Amino acid sequence: MLVVFLAELPAQGQDHELRGLQLAEPADVRPYGNWAQPKTGFFFDFEGIFWTISPPKVTTVGFPGLTREVFTGPTTAFETTETNTMETNFRAKWKQGDRIQLGYQGEHHGWLVETIETNTQTQHLAGQHVSVVFDDPVNAAGNQLLTGNVGTDINGNIVIANVPINFYTLQTTNRTALQGVEAAYVYRAHQLHRGATLEWMLGARYFYLYDDFQAVGYGGFQGPTPTLASTQFDSQWDNTVRNRVVGPQLGLRYVHPVGRCSLSAEGRFMAGLNAQAVHLTGGLAASLTNPPNTALLQPELMRATAFDHSANFYEFAPLAELRVEAHVQITRLIQAKVGWTGFWMNGIGRASNMIEYTVPDLQITKGIGFHGYRQDLFVQGLTLGIELNR
Secondary structure: OHHHHHHHOOOOOOOOOOOOOOOOOOOOOOOOOOOOOOOOEEEEEEEEEEEEEOOOOOOEOOOOOOOEEEEOOOOHHHEEEEOOOOEOOOOOOEEEEEEEEEEEEOOOEEEEEEEEEEOOEEEEEEEEEEEOOOEOOOOOOOOOOOEEEEEEOOOOOEEEEEOOOEEEEEEEEEEEEEEEEEEEEEEEOOOOHHHOEEEEEEEEEEEEEEEEEEEEEEOOOOOOOHHHHOOOEEEEEEEEEEEEEEEEEEEEEEEEEEOOEEEEEEEEEEEEEEEEEEEEEEEEOOOOOOOOOHHHOOOOOOOOEEEEEEEEEEEEEEEEEEEEEEEEEOOOOEEEEEEEEEEEEEEEOOHHHOEEOEOOOOEEOOOOOOOOOOEEEEEEEEEEEEEEOO
């Protein structure tokens, strides 16, 4: 009798989607509750981004930590210690960009492709009467290039000593921009409690960071006479580092619905290899007279030089990224969203830290310690976008 009663009794406590309580019916594994099922099919996301990219580590414009004893006259009364008086203390700026996602998601299996790009972040610094200390090693003939005739001593002898290198005006610019593309296989697990979803991502990512440092100086090798130095171009150098990072990536995305809204959190990690391409061009002492003008304390052996150097370095560059977003359902297929994204990378080359200030021309260096080719990079900012069927 009890068996007949149970077979006929309707199930009042279950969702209307269930057929009822029947002893011979197959198990229904669909979730209890009335939340929306995760969307399937093709999807498309577009986000406008407003991000900031961390500036390179602060360094001196000139050989770091180096000083020179220079003379503006033949006696110690005219001696002074020349130090670098300008630093690259650039400040990060907020720049616009976009991030686009395109993909397909089935009940469990899917894929996505994502691209990202920011506008160039540009910073400027300028100074007057800027001392730049160049490394001036003794050459094979036993001479140094940045010495000159500073006058005569009390006995009438010509005095050759270090002469100052002081730019009447020095203008510097740092430019940074990033791009990227990634592709991943997506596995969506069975729906969790209260309608939440969990998606695993496995794929590959390519990340490109462009970093450029440029300096333009007037009067540096012409002596300390401001009226002449201020009117004549003297030196310029431009160093560019192209960081090309590629590697496998693992990600995890969690979405929790709250009525017509939902909250999501997403983390990604890439083990990347950074192929750094460095290109340094420019010239020094373009306005030096030949023979040098001793009245202006010009270097005696230095000549105008042009240089064009290239180098390649390889470095492990891990990336860790976190995204947090809030979504609002507008129609069945359309959602608006706002969020925050931040990621950290290591093993990044920055242009201003990879210049060796050695005459007669500049050289490319990895930097003192790891300050050049193995820097941390922090990128973070806001996102605002729209999603179709996501």
